[in-house]
Amino acid sequence: MNFKDYIRDIPDFPKPGIIFKDITPLLATPKVFKEVIDTMADKVKDSDFDTIIVPEARGFLFGSALAYKLGKKLVPVRKPGKLPYDIVEVSYSLEYGETRIQMHKDALSKGEKVLIVDDVLATGGTIKAIETLVKKLDAEVSGILCLIELSFLNPREKLSNIKVDSILIY
Numbered sequence: 001m002n003f004k005d006y007i008r009d010i011p012d013f014p015k016p017g018i019i020f021k022d023i024t025p026l027l028a029t030p031k032v033f034k035e036v037i038d039t040m041a042d043k044v045k046d047s048d049f050d051t052i053i054v055p056e057a058r059g060f061l062f063g064s065a066l067a068y069k070l071g072k073k074l075v076p077v078r079k080p081g082k083l084p085y086d087i088v089e090v091s092y093s094l095e096y097g098e099t100r101i102q103m104h105k106d107a108l109s110k111g112e113k114v115l116i117v118d119d120v121l122a123t124g125g126t127i128k129a130i131e132t133l134v135k136k137l138d139a140e141v142s143g144i145l146c147l148i149e150l151s152f153l154n155p156r157e158k159l160s161n162i163k164v165d166s167i168l169i170y
């Protein structure tokens with residue numbers, strides 16, 4: 001099964017010059033979505049982590065399925081104004097804009113080992129920002145797992161000290 005057949009390129013979305021990787025065909029094909037989650041689970045089967053941490057919104061789709069499959073704790077990282085309790089926050093830039101993300105201040109314990117899961121690794125800004133949030137709570141990023149890596153944007157340059165696994169590299 002070629003997962004890339006279920007990812008649609010949308011040119012010039014949301015800005016001219018960006019080729020958007022649309023994962024909705026993959027999500028709409030249960031056999032493929034299941035195999036993607038199974039493949040992601042297999043990639044991290046020997047990794048040492050307690051918790052999966054996921055950015056809103058598309059990260060939730062893959063990270064929650066994976067947390068269910070692996071029986072791991074799940075922590076959401078959200079866009080501003082969504083979390084009800086006390087937060088830690090960081091600002092960062094995306095391939096197509098500037099934003100902030102937030103996490104509950106009691107979401108992680110000191111020394112907790114965390115796997116960051118997302119759909120797309122583009123500039124690496126989102127995952128770098130999550131790393132900053134994890135460090136603010138004295139926890140530790142033990143790895144990064146993404147479905148899609150846009151290697152031409154060189155995200156690994158930002159994440160050089162962390163193990164990165166991607167299922168599909170463009």
Ligand SMILES: O=P(O)(O)OC[C@H]1O[C@H](OP(=O)(O)OP(=O)(O)O)[C@H](O)[C@@H]1O
Nearest residue numbers: 056057058095120121122123124125126
């Ligand atoms: O590596 P980066 O350059 O940081 O880009 C990757 C991030 O961009 C997308 O999220 P987006 O913020 O567009 O939000 P969404 O999931 O709500 O669509 C994607 O789901 C990743 O989280």
Ligand SMILES: Nc1ncnc2[nH]cnc12
Nearest residue numbers: 019020021022095120122
């Ligand atoms: N090119 C892209 N396609 C889909 N999601 C993205 N997130 C950041 N860049 C992206």
